[in-house]
Amino acid sequence: MPRRTVMLGKMLxxxxxxxxxxxxxxxxxxxxVS
Structure with missing residues (x-):
């Protein structure tokens, strides 16, 4: 897997x-409160 895809997955x-x-x-x- 490309590193960018892994980063996007982690962000999600x-x-x-x-x-x-x-x-x-x-x-x-x-x-x-209630």
Missing amino acids: VHALLATVLIGSGAVLFQGL
């Missing part, structure tokens, strides 16, 4: 993980 994985973490964090925050 990190973006997905960040989205999941932010989403779960927002849900937990709303649960605590």
Whole structure:
């Protein structure tokens, strides 16, 4: 696999993980506030 493809894949994985973490964090925050 070309290195550029690997870098793009890692960026996508990190973006997905960040989205999941932010989403779960927002849900937990709303649960605590309400």
